[in-house]
Every structure is written in structure tokens, then in C-alpha cells.
Amino acid sequence: CDFISNMDGGLIEDQTAPDAPSIKNVSTDTINNHIVTNWSSSVAQDVAAYIIFKFSGVTWNPIDTVYGLSNTTYIDTASSTFQNSVVQYAIAAMDSCSYGLPAQNNTSSAGLEHQNIILTHQYDQCSGEVSLSWNEYINFSTSVNYYQIFYKNDLQSWTLIDTTSNLSYIYTLQEGDLNYGFTVIAIADSTNYNSLSNQTLFYANQPPIPQFSYLSGVSVFGDTISLSYLGENGIGINAIHIYRSDDNGVSYIKVDSILNPVFPIIYNDLSAFPSYQSYSYQIAVIDSCNNEVAFSNIGKSIFLESQELSFLSNEIFWNSYNKWQNGVENYELFYSNNVNGTYQSLIFLDSSVLSYNHDFSSLIESPFNGRMCYKIIANETTNDLGISGESISNLLCIDHEPLIFIPNALNVNGINNRWKPSSRLIDFSDFKVSIFSRNGSLIYELTSEDDFWDGTVLNSGILAPLGVYVYSMEFKNSKGDFFKTNGNITLIK
Secondary structure: OOOOOOOOOOOOOOOOOOOOOOEEEEEEEOOOOEEEEEEOOOOOOOEEEEEEEEEOOOOEEEEEEEEOOOOOEEEEOOHHHHOOOOOEEEEEEEEEEEEOOOOEEEEOOOOOOEEOOOEEEEEEOOOOEEEEEEOOOOOOOOOEEEEEEEEEEOOEEEEEEEEEOOOEEEEEOOOOOOEEEEEEEEEEOOOOOEEEOOOEEEEOOOOOOOOOOEEEEEEEEOOEEEEEEEOOOOOOOOEEEEEEEOOOOOOOEEEEEEEOOOOOEEEEEOOOOOOOOOOEEEEEEEOOOOOEEEEOOOEEOOOEEEOOOEOOEEEEEEOOOOOOOOOEEEEEEEEEOOOOOOOEEEEEEEOOOOEEEEEOHHHOOOOOOOEEEEEEEEEEOOOOOOOOOEEEOOOEEEEOOOEEEOOOEEEOOOOOOOEOOEEEOOEEEEEEEEEEOOOOOEEEEEOOOOOOEOOEOOOOOOEOOOEEEEEEEEEEOOOOOEEEEEEEEEEEO
16 A cells, blocks of 8 residues: 655555455355355455455354455355354455554455355155255345256256245155255346255155065855965054955955054954855055055955755865966865764865866765765965965855655565665664554664664564554754654564
8 A cells, every 4th residue: 555645744544445345146065065155356456355254143253364356255164053054144355455553454344145045854755745945045136036946866866856936845756765865056136146055865765665465365264264464574564454355356345454463464354254155355555654555466265166966976166266476276175074074185176177076976875964065275386485375165065865765564574574764864863763553552663773673562572463553754864954754564474
């Protein structure tokens, strides 16, 4: 500051402060995590330095000095002060001249403050919505025209989503389980100035989808249908919904839910009528957001029934089981009656065979009572889980009418001198034949299938008089129904 006075010995001092600098923008250096402030150089050519002021929510404080008229950028590296906070910056110009004692440089007032943009987010993993919000950028030389919103993820580089004049924005993620980043740029009206916000980064968790959801079997036990279901534990499943179709898969209704399930699960449907029809089932998995995210395969119970019966044979048929992953390997037919007591394997049938004619003529001898019961077990072809499920049908019992032949005469001196009914397919546990005289006196009584009448009077050994006698036969069939039949016997010799 050299001055020449036109008066010998005169004192001339520069006491005029420079104009306050005008900040162009305050922007975030997201790579280095710094804040960069840019301003226009002062019009006063004697400016020697710029004083940087910072407001962190309490007071304005000078934080640094940048020397040189043309040095118009300041980088704030104190990231802890602006990492999650809005901070403001203002610039004052200081010239090279000083006056007074002690000497003071001429310094302008601070210009209009500018501030960084802090972007925050909230992520709803159930809806996939990201709610973005940020503070307003202030004091561009012209107003903010709009804000640009950018995002990136593990699969895509920075991409412009949209522009808005608001200070918030909702974006719905199309893919979850990726790392995402969002940033906002304030664009000044009619200038090239802009301000970049911080980046908000997060991992977009989504409720996991089960790796498998498998209905491994639908079986009938009496009046109950039992479902065997395999699911994946430890992934935050809230519940499963159990759906049933009564119309061969045309429509499904929810019959029950199980909260906080632990797999495998056996579920018993007590509201079905498996002895009258087949039912289809499907299981839906409910994630932690209460969304149905996975459906199992369909499982259909096997309904076993019979067609018109032929003599001493049973024609039975059934619907196919579906839908196992690799289908049915075979069907195994079992039978049971009062002779064997437990179900025994009768035959293995190919998966394409859905009927069988069972000839049981070899079983008609006593004590077989005429009732044959059947069940089918479908065996699964091994699936990708390495298991083979099974499905058991309803029980089908078929009753045959008793076969009875009763002689109408007894020749005590003949070759066949023993009178007894010839009976098949009845229950001999409740069997009685009473023989009466014409006046109603009890002559003889048979109480087992091995008993016979030799023509004598009960407990006497005396031959009854020749003539006509009346018999009354009482027995029970395989259904447990009691029958009574009467007739005549002619005693001759």
C-alpha cells in the first residue's frame, strides 16, 4: 500500500474495506468426504486473503484463511462436524492495507451464507419404499430450479431417477438384497452452479424367500386328512396358510393358519370328509412382512371307491395323486378282512393304473365273514430334497351278502345223516339254529358252524319222531346286521 501525497508531509491511509465475496456454491466431495466451498474473486485488486467462517449451529467462527486474490476455493476436511449435520459457510475479503495502531487490515463483512445438503433415508423392507428427505439449499445467486435425484446399486452405476422441486421423494426399489446409494444435486436457476449432497448408503434387506416349500404327502386317517409339509427354518417365517379345494382345484379357501411354524409340520384337517371325496391342498408361506411369498406344490388326497360288484370279486378304483415334483413311482394296494386282521400288501401297480379287480374267491371259507377292506398308498418318485413321500387313501370296505344253503330233510339212516346249514360270508360269533317240533317244543340247538343235528332230541340221545320240524336260523353279516330265517326239516329214515 504505497501512496504519494500531493502535500509534502501529508498522511494518506486506505481505510476502505473490499466488497464481500459472493459464494458460488457449497458442495460435498463424496469421494473424499470433504465439503468444498467456491466463491467469486473480489473485484478489489488489493485483496490479499479470504477469511472462511463456519456456523455449526451455535456461533459463527473463523476457521481458516485462504491467501491470494485468485484462490477462491476452500476444502473443509473436518468431516465430524458435517457428517450428519447441516453447516453454513460465509466468506470475508481482507486487503493488503492496514491502518491504525495496532495495524489492522481492511476486512469486508461476510457475504451471504451457503450450506451443505444433508440427505437422509428411511427404508421399508416390506414395501421396498425408500423415503428420501433433505434440507433446502439457500442463497444461490439465483433460486434453486430443481433437485436431481440419483441412485446406484451393486448392479448399476449412478443413474438419474427424477427431478423435483420438493425436499422429499419416495422411490420403490425393484430389487432387494443389494447395496444402494442415493444422492441429490441442487441445480441453480439460469446458472451452471450446483450443490451435491452427501451419499446415503444402505443394504436393502428383504425378507428371505424360502429355498423350498414342499407338501410331501396328503394322507387319510379315518375322518381326518393329514398333511406333511417341509419348509425352511431360521429365515423369519411368520406363519403358513393352509388352503383347501373341494372342487378339484377350481377354487381354494383358507382353512387354517399356523403362527411361528417349526418344520417339518404335520397338520390334521378335521373338517374334511375324506370318505366321500378327494381334496386338494396348497401351503402359502407368510414372511415377516405378512406377505405370501412362496406357495407349495399342490397335494391331492386319494379317494378310493368301488364300482358295481361282481360275484366274489371287488372292482375298485381311485384318483391319481398329484402333484409331487417327479410324480408317483407306484401304487401299492393293501387289503384286510376278519381273517388276517391287519392290512397286507396285495399288489404293486404302475403309476398309470388307477383301478384293480380283486378276485377273493379263495377266501370264502369260514371264518371269512364277507367284508373286504382296502387302502392304496401312493409312493413318490424321489424328489430334489432326496426324500420320497407317501399318500394314503381313505379306507374302503365292501360287504358281500351271506351265502347260505339249508337242507330241507334229514335221513338218519342215509349217507348224509347229519343236518347242518352250509353258510359262507357270515359272522359266526353270533350264530344259532333252533329246531322245534310242530307244537313249538325245542328239539335241538346249534351254536357254532361245526354243530349238526343227527335227529336226536337235545341232551337225550333219543331219536326224535319222524315228521316235519321247524328251524329258526339267526346270524350276523359282515356289517353287524342281524338276520333271521325260518324253514322246515323233514326227518326220515
